[in-house]
Amino acid sequence: xxxxxxxxxxxxxxxxxxxxxxxxxxxxxxxxxxxxxxxxxxxxxxxxxxxxxxxxxxxxxxxxxxxxxxxxxxxxxxxxxxxxxxxxxxxxxxxxxxxxxxxxxxxxxxxxxxxxxxxxxxxxxxxxxxxxxxxxxxxxxxxxxxxxxxxxxxxxxxxxxxxxxxxxxxxxxxxxxxxxxxxxxxxxxxxxxxxxxxxxxxxxxxxxxxxxxxxxxxxxxxxxxxxxxxxxxxxxxxxxxxxxxxxxxxxxxxxxx
Amino acid sequence: xxxxxxxxxxxxxxxxxxxxxxxxxxxxxxxxxxxxxxxxxxxxxxxxxxxxxxxxxxxxxxxxxxxxxxxxxxxxxxxxxxxxxxxxxxxxxxxxxxxxxxxxxxxxxxxxxxxxxxxxxxxxxxxxxxxxxxxxxxxxxxxxxxxxxxxxxxxxxxxxxxxxxxxxxxxxxxxxxxxxxxxxxxxxxxxxxxxxxxxxxxxxxxxxxxxxxxxxxxxxxxxxxxxxxxxxxxxxxxxxxxx
Amino acid sequence: xxxxxxxxxxxxxxxxxxxxxxxxxxxxxxxxxxxxxxxxxxxxxxxxxxxxxxxxxxxxxxxxxxxxxxxxxxxxxxxxxxxxxxxxxxxxxxxxxxxxxxxxxxxxxxxxxxxxxxxxxxxxxxxxxxxxxxxxxxxxxxxxxxxxxxxxxxxxxxxxxxxxxxxxxxxxxxxxxxxxxxxxxxxxxxxxxxxxxxxxxxxxxxxxxxxxxxxxxxxxxxxxxxxxxxxxxxxxxxxxxxxxxxxxxxxxxxxxxxxxxxxxxxxxxxxxxxxxxxxxxxxxxxxxxxxxxxxxxxxxxx
Numbered sequence: 001x002x003x004x005x006x007x008x009x010x011x012x013x014x015x016x017x018x019x020x021x022x023x024x025x026x027x028x029x030x031x032x033x034x035x036x037x038x039x040x041x042x043x044x045x046x047x048x049x050x051x052x053x054x055x056x057x058x059x060x061x062x063x064x065x066x067x068x069x070x071x072x073x074x075x076x077x078x079x080x081x082x083x084x085x086x087x088x089x090x091x092x093x094x095x096x097x098x099x100x101x102x103x104x105x106x107x108x109x110x111x112x113x114x115x116x117x118x119x120x121x122x123x124x125x126x127x128x129x130x131x132x133x134x135x136x137x138x139x140x141x142x143x144x145x146x147x148x149x150x151x152x153x154x155x156x157x158x159x160x161x162x163x164x165x166x167x168x169x170x171x172x173x174x175x176x177x178x179x180x181x182x183x184x185x186x187x188x189x190x191x192x193x194x195x196x197x198x199x200x201x202x203x204x205x206x207x208x209x210x211x212x213x214x215x216x217x218x219x220x221x222x223x224x225x226x227x228x229x230x231x232x233x234x235x236x237x238x239x240x241x242x243x244x245x246x247x248x249x250x251x252x253x254x255x256x257x
Numbered sequence: 258x259x260x261x262x263x264x265x266x267x268x269x270x271x272x273x274x275x276x277x278x279x280x281x282x283x284x285x286x287x288x289x290x291x292x293x294x295x296x297x298x299x300x301x302x303x304x305x306x307x308x309x310x311x312x313x314x315x316x317x318x319x320x321x322x323x324x325x326x327x328x329x330x331x332x333x334x335x336x337x338x339x340x341x342x343x344x345x346x347x348x349x350x351x352x353x354x355x356x357x358x359x360x361x362x363x364x365x366x367x368x369x370x371x372x373x374x375x376x377x378x379x380x381x382x383x384x385x386x387x388x389x390x391x392x393x394x395x396x397x398x399x400x401x402x403x404x405x406x407x408x409x410x411x412x413x414x415x416x417x418x419x420x421x422x423x424x425x426x427x428x429x430x431x432x433x434x435x436x437x438x439x440x441x442x443x444x445x446x447x448x449x450x451x452x453x454x455x456x457x458x459x460x461x462x463x464x465x466x467x468x469x470x471x472x473x474x475x476x477x478x479x480x481x482x483x484x485x486x487x488x489x490x491x492x493x494x495x496x497x498x499x500x
Numbered sequence: 501x502x503x504x505x506x507x508x509x510x511x512x513x514x515x516x517x518x519x520x521x522x523x524x525x526x527x528x529x530x531x532x533x534x535x536x537x538x539x540x541x542x543x544x545x546x547x548x549x550x551x552x553x554x555x556x557x558x559x560x561x562x563x564x565x566x567x568x569x570x571x572x573x574x575x576x577x578x579x580x581x582x583x584x585x586x587x588x589x590x591x592x593x594x595x596x597x598x599x600x601x602x603x604x605x606x607x608x609x610x611x612x613x614x615x616x617x618x619x620x621x622x623x624x625x626x627x628x629x630x631x632x633x634x635x636x637x638x639x640x641x642x643x644x645x646x647x648x649x650x651x652x653x654x655x656x657x658x659x660x661x662x663x664x665x666x667x668x669x670x671x672x673x674x675x676x677x678x679x680x681x682x683x684x685x686x687x688x689x690x691x692x693x694x695x696x697x698x699x700x701x702x703x704x705x706x707x708x709x710x711x712x713x714x715x716x717x718x719x720x721x722x723x724x725x726x727x728x729x730x731x732x733x734x735x736x737x738x739x740x741x742x743x744x745x746x747x748x749x750x751x752x753x754x755x756x757x758x759x760x761x762x763x764x765x766x767x768x769x770x771x772x773x774x775x776x777x778x779x780x781x782x783x784x785x786x787x788x789x790x791x792x793x794x795x796x797x798x799x800x801x802x
Contacts (some may be wrong), residue, residue, distance in 0.1 A: 073602035101577050441547075457759050457761070466757050
């Protein structure tokens with residue numbers, strides 16, 4: 001029944017595709033349009049974190065921001081691959097993949113190489129690699145459902161999973177992204193807003209140390225806008241880190257009971 | 258109640274069996290097994306040093322590679338690989354050659370039904386040919402169930418497709434022993450009645466499945482004598498050569 | 501296990517966890533003689549099982565099933581295809597089972613788990629053998645268009661009995677599946693009827709209302725580990741790796757045997773053991789049916 005061998009019929013999604021044409025969700029000149037989910041421009045989606053989602057892993061975390069749902073597992077420190085050279089410091093290996101049903105149109109469910117390397121770059125500065133020489137820590141993320149701002153959610157969730165696994169870090173890593181839509185800056189954009197954005201900005205930082213581990217700017221930006229956007233993101237990051245910290249505290253207090 | 262089979266066989270009648278061993282020069286052991294038009298060739302290489310990752314180095318490791326008649330391997334072939342591997346693992350004495358890998362390559366030459374049982378029989382003969390230490394032999398059979406609850410053995414491809422359900426079963430061969438018969442029984446059943454491997458396709462009632470087991474046991478008892486007869490003369494001639 | 505007497509002597513001195521790691525088989529056998537398992541279960545009892553329907557908003561049907569810590573997320577996406585010439589009024593189901601690297605330490609990116617395609621094949625065989633879904637219900641326009649249901653199951657946490665959890669999540673996702681209302685547009689393509697333009701396209705409506713599939717004879721499964729004369733229902737990953745013989749029995753709600761699967765293993769299954777496994781599966785089927793019914797009735801209230 002399930003696909004006779006050799007027959008892979010071509011299929012298409014019946015969801016209307018003509019709506020992909022840029023729909024004016026906001027007016028270029030007006031400042032008082034409403035975001036599709038009714039949030040204010042500088043308001044993030046409610047964040048939900050839970051550690052210990054995967055028992056088989058050394059540490060894990062689940063994050064849910066609106067419709068964006070992410071699960072991250074951390075394995076190790078464990079033996080590095082045989083082919084790797086001796087190393088005084090530990091290695092970090094990151095991989096981000098999507099489920100086939102994560103996106104509105106059915107995807108391939110393969111690894112997202114760009115996000116994997118971005119995740120690696122934003123975490124490696126925070127982890128104290130000297131504490132596990134010769135070994136590797138694997139950070140694997142799976143995006144269960146993509147609802148926009150996927151990468152920042154993955155990064156924040158990954159740092160929580162690392163903390164859950166007991167990997168030494170300088171600080172938790174919090175990440176927030178922002179879209180520039182015409183004259184407005186909207187923080188923590190959803191998928192729809194991301195698809196219309198003129199520019200995007202992603203900040204990954206260690207809020208207690210006030211250090212940025214990664215900053216990515218894409219698209220069209222003016223310098224004052226970048227400054228404004230960065231400040232917004234940094235403020236949001238420190239708030240996010242508080243939520244993450246309380247989640248960790250909660251997890252340890254319940255396990256002690 | 259009889260069912261007319263296209264090739265005129267009786268329900269319990271198997272297709273002509275043929276087995277030849279030592280047919281490849283470079284392999285450490287090889288065998289081909291033919292049941293009617295279904296033919297499978299198996300080559301065994303090993304034991305070679307080292308095991309694959311995630312395998313227990315304290316035991317010998319068996320690796321099975323399935324080569325279909327044509328095309329690439331898909332999920333079906335992966336499942337066959339896993340079933341053949343687990344079946345062979347259960348008949349081999351894995352403690353004798355720890356930290357080694359034995360590769361079993363299964364090449365399908367023609368598929369006319371009962372492919373997996375045929376491949377297991379061939380692999381078993383090839384392991385004997387390669388001199389891999391075995392606890393006992395395994396004998397595989399395919400039982401097909403018609404809508405009326407009637408069971409036919411060793412179906413052709415056409416029969417497999419037209420019937421409601423089929424089961425492939427693997428049993429240990431019957432053993433010749435000087436020990437009294439009672440000592441070989443486990444839970445009141447002779448040891449060769451225990452199922453090594455079972456797989457089914459299509460829905461059937463539990464009683465029908467148990468019937469299949471009965472029929473399968475009876476048929477494999479006969480097959481194991483064929484297998485034994487086939488393996489013996491060559492062993493004798495090898496001994497005479499060595500002597 | 502080279503020291504036959506040592507474990508006995510050590511057991512009083514060595515810490516339980518260390519004993520468990522060093523002599524796993526002895527550790528288990530000691531429990532089995534007391535008819536209890538290390539997690540406190542009697543031999544025949546399955547772990548706590550939960551089903552949550554509608555876990556994925558972007559899919560037409562979805563379910564999250566948990567058996568102990570084994571977690572499966574199943575989601576169905578409906579797409580349209582041209583049916584094959586042999587069966588012009590039948591849809592199709594494509595089932596894929598994934599084990600992403602997050603689920604287990606043995607799976608790494610680029611090196612997929614060997615077991616994943618096997619479970620995938622077993623799932624499609626089981627669902628087609630059970631006849632749970634009438635493929636005719638997936639037809640839209642005979643010979644022109646039919647539904648292709650892509651069922652993808654992700655293992656989020658692997659702790660034994662993967663097939664059981666995967667089948668449960670698959671069945672639950674089908675019970676949750678809502679087929680969208682669609683109509684045929686001018687280009688001969690099938691499009692979803694959205695709320696705003698539903699009225700004007702009604703003359704071409706193919707599927708007037710969102711509908712659910714009728715599921716007959718739902719298959720439920722139970723995996724058991726055989727060790728000596730013991731039968732352990734619903735094994736954890738640790739139990740599966742220490743005692744290697746597993747038997748999976750699938751029965752459907754009309755008590756037909758859909759599959760009896762035993763891939764090798766050092767322990768031989770005799771008729772009595774097979775009958776015991778079938779009996780355990782019958783009991784388990786009632787439990788699972790109840791859990792599934794409760795999950796579905798919970799959805800209706802919402």
